[in-house]
Amino acid sequence: MTIPAQALRHEYLRHNKTFPHVWCPGCGNGIVMGALLRAIKRLDVSKDEMVLASGIGCSGRMPTYLDFNTLHTTHGRALTFATGVKLANPALNVVAIMGDGDATAIGGNHFIHAARRNLNLTAIIINNSIYGMTGGQYSPTTPFGSQSTTSVYGHIEHAFSISELAVTAGASFVARATVYHADLLDKLLEKAMLKRGFAVVEVISNCHVQYGKRNKLGNAVDMIKSYKDQAITVAKAKKMTPEEREGKITIGILEDRDMPISTEEYRKVQERAAKLKEKA
Amino acid sequence: MSEQNKKPLLLQGNEAIVHGALVAGCRFFAGYPITPASEIAEMLSVELPAVGGTFIQMEDEIAGMGAIVGASLAGTKAMTATSGPGFSLIQENLGYACVAEVPCVIVNVMRGGPSTGLPTSPAQGDVQMARWGTHGDHPIVVLAVSTVMDSFTITVKAFNIAEKYRVPVIILSDEVVAHTREAVQLPDAKEVKVLNRIRPSVPPDWYKPYEGDARGVSPMASFGDGYRHHVTGLIHDEMGYPTQNPQEVEKFHKRLSRKITHGFSEIQMTNSYYMDDAELFVIAYGSVARSALRAVQDARKNGVKVGLLQLITLFPFPRRTITPLLKQCKAVLVPEMNSGQISREVQRVNQGRCTVVKHNRIDGKFITSWELYHRINKMIPPA
Ligand SMILES: Cc1ncc(C[n+]2csc(CCOP(=O)(O)OP(=O)(O)O)c2C)c(N)n1
Ligand code: SF4
Numbered sequence: 001m002t003i004p005a006q007a008l009r010h011e012y013l014r015h016n017k018t019f020p021h022v023w024c025p026g027c028g029n030g031i032v033m034g035a036l037l038r039a040i041k042r043l044d045v046s047k048d049e050m051v052l053a054s055g056i057g058c059s060g061r062m063p064t065y066l067d068f069n070t071l072h073t074t075h076g077r078a079l080t081f082a083t084g085v086k087l088a089n090p091a092l093n094v095v096a097i098m099g100d101g102d103a104t105a106i107g108g109n110h111f112i113h114a115a116r117r118n119l120n121l122t123a124i125i126i127n128n129s130i131y132g133m134t135g136g137q138y139s140p141t142t143p144f145g146s147q148s149t150t151s152v153y154g155h156i157e158h159a160f161s162i163s164e165l166a167v168t169a170g171a172s173f174v175a176r177a178t179v180y181h182a183d184l185l186d187k188l189l190e191k192a193m194l195k196r197g198f199a200v201v202e203v204i205s206n207c208h209v210q211y212g213k214r215n216k217l218g219n220a221v222d223m224i225k226s227y228k229d230q231a232i233t234v235a236k237a238k239k240m241t242p243e244e245r246e247g248k249i250t251i252g253i254l255e256d257r258d259m260p261i262s263t264e265e266y267r268k269v270q271e272r273a274a275k276l277k278e279k280a
Numbered sequence: 281m282s283e284q285n286k287k288p289l290l291l292q293g294n295e296a297i298v299h300g301a302l303v304a305g306c307r308f309f310a311g312y313p314i315t316p317a318s319e320i321a322e323m324l325s326v327e328l329p330a331v332g333g334t335f336i337q338m339e340d341e342i343a344g345m346g347a348i349v350g351a352s353l354a355g356t357k358a359m360t361a362t363s364g365p366g367f368s369l370i371q372e373n374l375g376y377a378c379v380a381e382v383p384c385v386i387v388n389v390m391r392g393g394p395s396t397g398l399p400t401s402p403a404q405g406d407v408q409m410a411r412w413g414t415h416g417d418h419p420i421v422v423l424a425v426s427t428v429m430d431s432f433t434i435t436v437k438a439f440n441i442a443e444k445y446r447v448p449v450i451i452l453s454d455e456v457v458a459h460t461r462e463a464v465q466l467p468d469a470k471e472v473k474v475l476n477r478i479r480p481s482v483p484p485d486w487y488k489p490y491e492g493d494a495r496g497v498s499p500m501a502s503f504g505d506g507y508r509h510h511v512t513g514l515i516h517d518e519m520g521y522p523t524q525n526p527q528e529v530e531k532f533h534k535r536l537s538r539k540i541t542h543g544f545s546e547i548q549m550t551n552s553y554y555m556d557d558a559e560l561f562v563i564a565y566g567s568v569a570r571s572a573l574r575a576v577q578d579a580r581k582n583g584v585k586v587g588l589l590q591l592i593t594l595f596p597f598p599r600r601t602i603t604p605l606l607k608q609c610k611a612v613l614v615p616e617m618n619s620g621q622i623s624r625e626v627q628r629v630n631q632g633r634c635t636v637v638k639h640n641r642i643d644g645k646f647i648t649s650w651e652l653y654h655r656i657n658k659m660i661p662p663a
Contacts, residue, residue, distance in 0.1 A: 014510075017521055048506050052413065053350075056513075064510060064521065069503035072345065072512035075378055080343040083505060084350025084358070087334045092354065092504050110346075113339040228644055266334065273329035 003038050004267040012037045012047070014067045021059050026220025028179035028205030032126055033062055035182060041191035050091050053082040055107060057099035058132040058207075076107025079123065082087040086119050090263045094120075095193065100127040101139040104162055108140070115169035118198045120263050124189070125162055125200065128207035136210030162202045167255045172197025176257040178204040178227035181251055188253070197261050204249055228267070282295040288465045292360075293431040293457040294319035296464065297387055298327060300435025301359055305476070307333035308358035310347035312340050312366055313508045315399045316455045319560030320361035324374060329630035339420070341366035345373035348384045352377075359389035364397060367406055367413070374448055378512045378536070381490070381498070383442035383477055385435070390454040392644045402455035404566055407621040410450045411595045417533065419540040421547055422450045422595040424565040429461040434592060440475040441547055445539050446497055452594065455566035455618070456646055480507055482500075490532075491518040496539035540560035540596055549592035550601050554580060558587030560659055561605060562613045563626055565591040568647045572615060575652035586656055594622065599629045605630060606634040611659050615639040615647050 023029050040050060050068040054060040056075035069092070073081045078096040086094045103111050103125045115119065118143035130148060131137040138148040141159045148155060166174045172194040177185040185203060192199035206212060206223035217223050227249060234252040237245055291299070297320055301309075309324040311317075325335040334351070338344045341362050348358035362370060367388045378383055392398025393405050410422040423438055425431045430581075431453060438449040480487045480499040489509040492498050501507030514522040515529050523529065540547065554576060555561060564572035567588040576588045589605060591598060606612065606626075612634055614623035623638045630636055639655055641647050 017510075017520060018539045034513050047508060048504060066514070067508055069508050070510045071350070071503075071512070072514065073349075074372055074513055077342065077373060080338065080346025080373075081350035081353075083336070083338075083352045084308070084310060084347035084352075085341070086350075086352035087336060087347070088351035088356040088358070089502075089504050109339050110343055113343070156519040266329070270332060273326070274332075277330040 003041055005034070008034070008041065011041070012067055013065055015029065017065060018126055021065055023058060024209045026208060027058065028128065028207070028224070029062065029126060031179040031182055032124065032203050035185040035189050036124065037066075038086070038186050039193055044189055045093050045193070049091070049093050051082070052097065053078045053085070053094065053096045055096045055099065055102035056124055056133070057102045059097055059099040059126040060102065061150075062097050074101050076105070077110060078102070079107065079110045079121070083114065083117070083119060083122055086121055086263060087266070088119070089231045093193065095122040095124065097124045097126070099132065100125060100129065100141045100162065103129045104140045104160070104165070106137070112165065112169040114218070115166050115171040115198050115200065117262050118170060118172055118259055120196055120261050121198055122192045122195075123150070123198070123200045125202045126205045127162055127202055128205045128211060128273055129159070130207050130211035132207045132210050136214060138143050141190055148211070163200065163254050166200040170259070171255065172259055173199035173253070175200070175253045176202045176204065176249070176251050178207060178231060178251060180224045180227040180248060181231065184251060191253070195256070197259055287465040289325050290461055291428050292319065292459050292461045293425065294389065294459070295323055295430045296431035297418065297435045297453065298323045298450070299466055301385070301439070302327060302331065303472050303474070304436040304439035305332070305474055306357045306359050306439060308348060308351040308356045309334070309360065310336045310338050310351070310358070311344040311360040311362060312338055314363045314366045316458045317361045317363045317387065319458070320387060341369035342372060345370040345377075345386070349373060349377050349380070349382045349659040352382045352384050353503055355505070357383070357443070358385065359385040361389065363389045363391045364393040364406060365395070367409065371414040375416060375418070377448040378414065378418045378516070379513050380511050381446040381536070382448065383446050383500070384448050385438045385442055385451060386448060387451045387453060389458045398644045401437065402567060402611055402617060402646050403644065404452070404454060404568070404617040404621065406452065407594060407618065410452055420450065420538050420595055421445075421447055421540065421593070422452060423549070423592055424452045424594050425457055426566050426569040426590065427457065428460060429464045430592070431457060432464065432466055435547070436472055437475065440473070441477050441543075443477045444497070445543055446477065446500055447539070454566050454568065457512040479505070484508070488518045490516060495542045496535045502600065511608050517531045521551055544596065544600065547593060548596060548598035548601065550598050551592065551654070553588040553590070555587035555589065555605060557585055559585040560607055560611050560613070561587040561589055561609050562615065562652070562656070563589050563591060563602070563622065564615055565594060565622065568615050568617060571647050571649040571652055574649035575656055577619055578649070578653050579656045584656065584660055586593050591622070597625045599627070601627065602629055606630050609634055610661060611635040611637060611638045612641055613652070613655060613659060615652055615655070617641050617647060655660065
């Protein structure tokens with residue numbers, strides 16, 4: 001089912017909010033937003049039930065424009081607020097949207113513990129390999145050797161893989177797409193939102209303004225196209241050596257497992273506690 | 281709980297805070313263990329699930345504070361409890377609660393600082409931090425408990441203020457109050473006045489989450505209620521959307537202050553003892569107020585005209601109550617387990633009217649009544 005963009009805009013963009021938005025033309029954030037709205041539409045989640053939480057960064061501005069219960073939190077902390085919302089009202093459908101710096105530098109501790117805790121939450125991380133909003137400083141996913149405003153002599157630290165981190169930390173569902181692979185992204189977001197448990201979708205995205213330009217990666221279109229060439233499927237990646245995988249982006253579902261969800265486990269705790277209280 | 285309440289309970293301050301929170305309707309706690317506050321978390325981890333509430337131990341205090349803001353936005357009364365090092369960590373999201381006007385209660389059981397400091401010693405070193413700890417200009421409500429019974433009643437009041445004014449409220453306890461056991465007769469839950477936030481009554485399309493009524497407070501919708509709205513830590517307009525328009529920014533700040541100024545008579549709580557004919561008086565708060573009361577009573581036995589003003593509300597500083605007393609008396613003694621964090625407020629209000637005598641302990645030791653009794657005697661002007 002293709003959903004006309006205009007219908008999506010009419011249904012989900014805030015009418016009483018003054019645009020334009022803060023994003024640069026061509027920014028990958030818009031593609032992720034479109035994919036998220038299509039997933040919500042397909043899953044037919046009511047707007048009143050949807051809570052979209054974000055941290056601080058360019059990505060963090062997304063909730064401002066969308067007609068849900070929206071929560072623009074502090075830098076790195078989106079998942080902590082989301083945890084409170086979800087536990088207080090488990091009926092709500094809570095999605096957190098974060099940047100790479102947001103989720104894995106300042107918010108890294110919250111991220112791994114949210115994955116370990118396995119609440120029924122969806123986390124979308126827009127990984128553009130840079131601190132976009134603050135002007136292009138290096139982030140935990142900035143590649144070794146690359147340029148940023150705080151690594152003009154070449155970056156000397158190693159990037160880590162957000163998705164692998166999520167798998168190791170215990171997330172129920174982990175998937176990766178790029179902003180080139182918009183159809184795949186739609187499907188992965190849909191699956192993530194349906195998943196019972198902590199679901200992570202990492203989206204490789206272009207910040208041509210702060211990252212691309214400095215590293216001679218061309219404009220938005222060039223960067224987005226480059227993801228097409230770099231992408232390999234999970235199945236293909238499995239057959240390759242680590243050396244062969246160098247410079248590639250593995251896309252698809254990296255983990256999908258069923259584990260006890262702490263929201264539901266806590267219901268059992270409540271029942272146990274109430275029974276004991278009655279006896280006492 | 282009402283069953284238990286018929287007979288006196290032997291409780292420590294931390295436990296009384298839990299009783300107060302539960303009676304006030306708190307149904308969510310998130311936090312991180314720390315001495316001397318951990319008993320609050322431990323007891324709530326037992327009690328909350330039994331009443332359909334939620335307890336969660338987070339990965340740090342930053343997360344604990346974030347989670348209680350989230351829970352409150354989803355419509356649940358929420359609190360956290362910590363001590364110095366954790367109080368440092370909550371400041372970031374405490375500021376968020378101030379700006380986004382999210383009702384919640386933060387207990388800081390003070391211990392010696394700075395840094396890891398003196399984990400098991402009493403102190404009152406976090407008073408100005410409670411006032412100004414989170415960055416930026418902001419009003420804040422800070423309450424201090426001095427007894428086990430206080431720990432119950434003031435916790436209920438803290439939730440009531442939080443709900444009525446849509447603000448975070450800080451309760452300062454200290455190691456002495458937290459761990460002292462006393463027999464207390466808690467009131468029946470039904471007799472305790474409990475306030476809840478006002479929910480919007482207009483249709484969702486008309487709802488302006490940050491418009492403010494005559495008092496400056498807006499009705500608060502919960503996520504999921506059908507009143508979809510935006511919550512942000514950026515300065516925002518009446519709809520909650522970010523703004524940099526100077527008029528809107530100023531209006532926003534003024535409204536936050538106005539809420540509190542309008543509520544002064546209710547928010548600013550003090551207890552006054554023997555003040556009618558007092559020529560000298562003591563201003564004290566927290567566990568030190570107890571020592572001060574005893575010292576004042578002992579001095580009164582010798583005919584010394586001394587009184588006590590116990591501050592329950594530290595901020596907004598209760599200047600309206602204090603100013604006339606500074607005019608009435610010749611001298612005021614301000615004992616504190618810090619270098620003078622409230623005495624500077626007293627001096628600010630005093631403007632030279634009355635002699636302000638500081639009495640400070642920063643050695644991790646409690647200020648005793650004996651110590652204060654002698655100090656009062658030294659202040660008696662020669663006949
Ligand atoms: C505690 C704190 N430290 C620093 C900042 C400044 N800051 C704002 S956004 C940001 C980085 C954003 O980068 P990223 O999370 O990758 O998101 P992007 O802007 O690229 O979407 C930083 C450091 C802040 N807001 N709060
Ligand atoms: S700075 Fe980068 S991440 Fe931010 S809006 Fe522009 S292109 Fe997007």
